[in-house]
Amino acid sequence: MLDSQVTQTTADGRKIGGVMMEMKNITLRFGGVVAIKDISFDILEGEIRAIIGPNGAGKSSMLNVISGFYHPQDGEVWFHGKKRPAVKPYEVARQGIARTFQNIALFEGMTVLDNVMTGRLTQMKSGVFQQALWWGAAEREELENREICEKVIDFLEIQSIRKTPVARLPYGLKKRVELARALASEPKLLLLDEPMAGMNVEEKEDMSRFILDVNDEFGTTIALIEHDMGVVMDLSDRVVVMDYGRKIGDGTPDEVRNNQAVIDAYLGVSHD
Amino acid sequence: MKHAKKQGAAQKKLLIETICKISEIIKKRLSRKSMFEQKRWQKPQPCSQGRINILTQTSQALDDLRSLPHLLRRNASRFPDRPALREKELGIWQTWTWAQAEREITNMALGLIELGVKEGDYVAVIGRNRPYIYGSLVAVQMAGAVPVPLYQDAVAEEMSYVLEHCGARFVIAGDQEQVDKVLEIQDDLKDFEHLIYLDPRGMRKYDHSRLHDLRALQQSGLVAADSLQKELDSRVEAQTFETTCVMLYTSGTTGKPKGVVLNNRNIIISAKNACEFDGLKETDSLLSYLPIAWVGDFIFSVGQSYYAALSINCPESQETVLSDLREIGPSYYFAPPRVFESMLTSVVLRMQDASRIKQGLYRYFMAHASRVGQDILDGNAVSALDRLTYLIGDAVIYSPLKNALGLSRVRVGYTAGEAIGPEIFDFFRSMGINLKQLYGQTEASVFVTVQPDGQVYSDTVGVPAPDVEVKIAESGEVFYRSPGAFVEYYKSPESTAETKDPEGWVATGDAGFFDPDNGHLRIIDRAKDVAKMTDGSMFAPKYVENKLKFYPNILECVVFGAGRDRCMAFVNIDLAAVGNWAERNNIAYSSYQELAGHPEVLRVIEGHIEEVNVKVAQDAMLSGCQVHRFLVLHKELDADDGEMTRTRKVRRKVISEKFSDLVEALYNGAQDVFTETEVTYEDGRKGKISATLEIRDVKTVAVSGRIAAE
Numbered sequence: 003m004l005d006s007q008v009t010q011t012t013a014d015g016r017k018i019g020g021v022m023m024e025m026k027n028i029t030l031r032f033g034g035v036v037a038i039k040d041i042s043f044d045i046l047e048g049e050i051r052a053i054i055g056p057n058g059a060g061k062s063s064m065l066n067v068i069s070g071f072y073h074p075q076d077g078e079v080w081f082h083g084k085k086r087p088a089v090k091p092y093e094v095a096r097q098g099i100a101r102t103f104q105n106i107a108l109f110e111g112m113t114v115l116d117n118v119m120t121g122r123l124t125q126m127k128s129g130v131f132q133q134a135l136w137w138g139a140a141e142r143e144e145l146e147n148r149e150i151c152e153k154v155i156d157f158l159e160i161q162s163i164r165k166t167p168v169a170r171l172p173y174g175l176k177k178r179v180e181l182a183r184a185l186a187s188e189p190k191l192l193l194l195d196e197p198m199a200g201m202n203v204e205e206k207e208d209m210s211r212f213i214l215d216v217n218d219e220f221g222t223t224i225a226l227i228e229h230d231m232g233v234v235m236d237l238s239d240r241v242v243v244m245d246y247g248r249k250i251g252d253g254t255p256d257e258v259r260n261n262q263a264v265i266d267a268y269l270g271v272s273h274d
Numbered sequence: 275m276k277h278a279k280k281q282g283a284a285q286k287k288l289l290i291e292t293i294c295k296i297s298e299i300i301k302k303r304l305s306r307k308s309m310f311e312q313k314r315w316q317k318p319q320p321c322s323q324g325r326i327n328i329l330t331q332t333s334q335a336l337d338d339l340r341s342l343p344h345l346l347r348r349n350a351s352r353f354p355d356r357p358a359l360r361e362k363e364l365g366i367w368q369t370w371t372w373a374q375a376e377r378e379i380t381n382m383a384l385g386l387i388e389l390g391v392k393e394g395d396y397v398a399v400i401g402r403n404r405p406y407i408y409g410s411l412v413a414v415q416m417a418g419a420v421p422v423p424l425y426q427d428a429v430a431e432e433m434s435y436v437l438e439h440c441g442a443r444f445v446i447a448g449d450q451e452q453v454d455k456v457l458e459i460q461d462d463l464k465d466f467e468h469l470i471y472l473d474p475r476g477m478r479k480y481d482h483s484r485l486h487d488l489r490a491l492q493q494s495g496l497v498a499a500d501s502l503q504k505e506l507d508s509r510v511e512a513q514t515f516e517t518t519c520v521m522l523y524t525s526g527t528t529g530k531p532k533g534v535v536l537n538n539r540n541i542i543i544s545a546k547n548a549c550e551f552d553g554l555k556e557t558d559s560l561l562s563y564l565p566i567a568w569v570g571d572f573i574f575s576v577g578q579s580y581y582a583a584l585s586i587n588c589p590e591s592q593e594t595v596l597s598d599l600r601e602i603g604p605s606y607y608f609a610p611p612r613v614f615e616s617m618l619t620s621v622v623l624r625m626q627d628a629s630r631i632k633q634g635l636y637r638y639f640m641a642h643a644s645r646v647g648q649d650i651l652d653g654n655a656v657s658a659l660d661r662l663t664y665l666i667g668d669a670v671i672y673s674p675l676k677n678a679l680g681l682s683r684v685r686v687g688y689t690a691g692e693a694i695g696p697e698i699f700d701f702f703r704s705m706g707i708n709l710k711q712l713y714g715q716t717e718a719s720v721f722v723t724v725q726p727d728g729q730v731y732s733d734t735v736g737v738p739a740p741d742v743e744v745k746i747a748e749s750g751e752v753f754y755r756s757p758g759a760f761v762e763y764y765k766s767p768e769s770t771a772e773t774k775d776p777e778g779w780v781a782t783g784d785a786g787f788f789d790p791d792n793g794h795l796r797i798i799d800r801a802k803d804v805a806k807m808t809d810g811s812m813f814a815p816k817y818v819e820n821k822l823k824f825y826p827n828i829l830e831c832v833v834f835g836a837g838r839d840r841c842m843a844f845v846n847i848d849l850a851a852v853g854n855w856a857e858r859n860n861i862a863y864s865s866y867q868e869l870a871g872h873p874e875v876l877r878v879i880e881g882h883i884e885e886v887n888v889k890v891a892q893d894a895m896l897s898g899c900q901v902h903r904f905l906v907l908h909k910e911l912d913a914d915d916g917e918m919t920r921t922r923k924v925r926r927k928v929i930s931e932k933f934s935d936l937v938e939a940l941y942n943g944a945q946d947v948f949t950e951t952e953v954t955y956e957d958g959r960k961g962k963i964s965a966t967l968e969i970r971d972v973k974t975v976a977v978s979g980r981i982a983a984e
Contacts, residue, residue: 015479115365152364157475162593164365207957215476 385495401448
């Protein structure tokens with residue numbers, strides 16, 4: 003549920019709250035290469051926020067800034083109304099931010115269930131030794147975590163592959179398992195890096211449904227990067243458009259679609 | 275590195291398997307002992323177990339069991355703590371005991387009454403196999419209404435017809451998918467009032483003025499229990515043997531579905547007879563995974579389950595059925611032939627990947643089993659040495675294999691619906707699984723004929739079930755009269771009169787005869803499909819099709835020949851089997867269509883048809899049905915395209931009209947034919963696929979007095 007006050011309700015009845023995360027004048031450099039240049043935007047609670055742009059625009063870098071993997075040279079990240087210091091990614095994960103990866107990053111040799119269970123890691127309180135003995139609080143905790151994971155498995159309809167090693171799964175299902183692992187940590191903010199890349203139409207439709215359902219059912223805020231324009235326009239409430247590390251558009255899908263700078267960036271401009 | 279790891283894993287696996295085998299042998303010993311004990315107390319000596327009380331009902335006692343709610347009450351008081359319904363939820367098997375089941379169902383019924391369900395109402399139920407869905411069927415009856423289970427994969431228009439026809443005021447739906455379908459058609463349904471759903475996911479924002487959560491309904495029923503309990507009791511008491519128990523819509527190979535009205539007598543006496551026939555009791559268990567709208571599932575999972583108080587188990591999802599089967603290890607199992615077929619296919623395919631030693635053991639012991647296994651199962655004389663070898667085979671191959679398939683504990687297994695291939699049938703029986711065939715239909719509350727233990731033949735469907743009379747008409751059509759024979763087709767006295775005569779004889783629509791050797795019934799084909807060819811010889815398409823379908827490579831086929839001079843065939847290849855074959859033979863393909871048109875595949879299919887022609891030629895009556903030419907279809911026949919019924923029976927008429935260009939090409943001698951077909955995707959969109967299909971001639975066998983084509 004939403005922490006802050008509901009400020010608006012979308013056409014399909016979802017509730018959107020106040021600002022959850024705010025990026026203020028972010029600049030990220032790798033040596034002489036400027037990946038992100040002075041970008042500001044915010045993510046509202048409960049919304050689906052898309053980041054789009056041509057290849058090399060700096061979208062994934064932006065996501066990595068949000069997830070705490072990169073630390074921008076300039077600018078500030080504000081989360082839940084507080085300025086976030088330069089923290090490690092696992093600390094960001096503990097704050098309720100989970101992500102999936104563009105190139106699937108699962109433990110290939112482990113079963114789906116074990117992979118999903120690793121999503122609970124940041125929430126666990128008992129130590130390694132307690133876990134090893136699996137006694138008392140550790141056992142209780144494991145049971146609770148398993149129940150949460152099973153609910154996620156049920157939600158994403160992957161019961162039939164629960165005990166299957168991830169290496170044996172097709173690509174589309176692996177993507178779904180990644181989403182499951184991210185959901186297992188019960189995130190407030192879910193970052194999806196190209197969740198539909200390389201999928202066929204049917205798999206895309208399934209994934210879109212799951213993303214909408216997650217947002218709808220758990221009220222999870224979602225920030226996603228996606229190349230499929232149809233998907234982006236259908237799913238998202240607001241879109242940030244990036245090109246060469248700069249923000250060239252920000253607004254509802256309709257506004258962005260009619261933005262001349264965006265059209266130029268995607269279709270190219272003639273130079274005569 | 276990787277290789278070494280693999281070897282280590284293989285060794286570990288071998289060790290584990292050896293341990294499993296040893297424990298299996300010990301278990302076997304123990305179970306043998308308990309089987310012995312069971313046998314002893316199954317003898318008709320006085321004994322005090324629950325089972326005997328059920329089986330020796332006086333007519334007075336039977337009257338107390340005149341409806342499902344009555345049976346539920348008896349089970350809840352006699353076996354309160356035994357499992358009634360189980361379902362795998364969140365990865366764990368969750369159980370309703372009979373006492374719990376009674377509470378849940380009573381609350382549901384109270385809730386339904388409070389919502390306004392009146393006696394004699396029709397309440398449609400759509401959903402997958404889940405305890406709440408099964409419970410709701412009985413709750414509806416408790417509230418005095420009639421449950422109408424529907425196929426959950428039916429599209430909205432199909433549902434619309436049935437809901438309109440039965441005038442359902444209430445619909446109970448499993449999840450959002452089903453709810454959406456009902457909401458889509460609600461404007462066409464003038465009687466429809468309320469929709470009750472089980473799984474709330476995705477429906478929080480729906481307009482809830484006519485929508486109700488099933489659990490909330492139960493709550494409100496519980497709250498209103500004080501004022502409504504009396505009403506509920508009187509509605510249950512008002513049930514008689516003549517009250518309608520359930521209405522099931524037949525899928526209908528032709529025309530609109532018909533509502534088959536079955537009363538309490540039909541269901542309960544049929545269930546009683548079947549339970550007694552196979553000695554089912556409260557310790558038996560059943561996996562319920564077939565559509566709830568199918569009469570078999572209603573009889574097995576509701577009728578028999580309630581009569582014998584046996585437990586039913588619902589799989590977690592449609593995809594997990596096989597692993598759930600293994601976890602539950604049911605003792606009473608029903609599956610249509612294609613399930614056994616795919617099990618055998620997967621065993622054969624996986625054995626090809628096994629090590630040489632395992633393959634050798636498998637081949638040796640399976641050969642031994644096929645020689646003596648069935649005789650051992652039937653209790654015939656078998657030499658001591660053969661028995662010993664079989665025992666070793668059991669420890670090494672049969673038991674582990676049965677365990678892997680989830681069939682270790684199957685005491686009674688049935689298959690029906692289609693003919694089962696003799697090799698498939700024998701495979702399972704030779705491993706010691708008591709697999710039998712039965713013949714039945716919705717109108718008979720399933721049972722017409724059944725194979726008794728020890729008298730099982732793959733080409734017959736058995737002897738008349740208890741209390742069933744069977745006769746064969748002049749035309750060859752099979753008629754029966756039984757306590758299970760349906761009351762009527764709902765709102766359709768004409769078709770009732772066509773099917774059921776005033777003396778109670780019901781026409782099955784199937785042609786068959788009693789085998790003179792063993793007195794068992796043999797079914798040849800649908801009576802209306804049996805026709806004459808131009809030279810006057812008999813044409814029974816199914817007879818040939820079944821023989822063809824016994825080849826794993828052939829999934830489906832349709833034979834033409836009525837009123838023609840020769841027989842021709844459409845073939846559908848089995849993608850799993852042919853795909854595997856293609857992989858092993860280095861045949862590249864990218865789609866079903868490409869594989870289906872591959873010349874090598876056509877050659878293999880041609881070989882199968884030639885073999886079948888040889889077999890068909892041996893049958894004096896049907897030798898004219900040899901297939902002369904065939905083609906492999908470019909798409910799989912599908913219920914969504916109307917080419918098959920939901921129970922996967924081919925609709926001949928539809929197919930011959932839809933593919934009339936192909937039939938024409940088969941008969942006019944063309945070598946190939948171009949065709950374009952409309953297909954419906956799973957999400958309801960339509961598309962077109964086109965292909966050029968090659969037509970092949972097949973060698974036929976000359977029969978004395980007739981000259982074969984080639």
